[in-house]
Amino acid sequence: MNIAVYEFAGEGMQRVFENEKWTVGIKNWKPANDVTGIDCLERHNKTDELFVLVEGACTLVYANEEKNGLVFGAVHMQPNKVYNIPAALWHNTITRKGTKMILIEDSNTSMNNSDILELKEEQIAELRSLA
Template sequence: MNIAQYEFAGEGMQRVYENEKWTVGIKNWKPANDITGIDCLERHNKTDELFVLTEGTCTLVYANETESGLEFNSVKMVPGKVFNIPAALWHNTITQKDTKLILIEDSNTSMENSDILKLDKDQIDNIRSLV
């Protein structure tokens, strides 16, 4: 028996390990996660998602649904800390080209139990002002 090692150096996210309970992915910068490319938020309706910043800079942006619409906020990630995105919270990552994140989530997380919210110009401007 040997110890397995996983890596991913391309743009975007790739699941590098998965079993019946959870999955681990590596998420690197991609244009859609740049401050100039952000255009949507996502949410996973049944599962939490964990992020760990290992390199670079990342701001987690998120939105809570209120009676008057979405209320946006952000958290600047700190390397080595674990950040938990609760199930059903709208969120996305704003990264720079040198950024690398580790993500951990339930292996059943998929687009079948997740949603994508396309942002309008005012919402994008709101998010950019937070970052």
């Protein structure tokens, strides 16, 4: 038996380890996660998702559904802290070039139990102001 080592240096996210219970991914900056590229939120309806900022800068943006529409919020991540995105919370990451994060989630998380919400221009502007 040996110790396995995983890495990913490309743009975006790649799952680097997966078993029947959980997945670990490395998420790096990509244009769609830049403050100029953000245009949607996602949610995982059945599973939480964890992020750890390793290097760079990331703002976790999120939205709660209320009677009058979405209410946006943001958390500016600090390195080496674990951030939990609860199941069903609309969210996305806004990153800068050079950002690297670790992502941990249930191995059953997929687009079959997740949703994407395309944002309107005024919503995008609000998220950009929070970042």
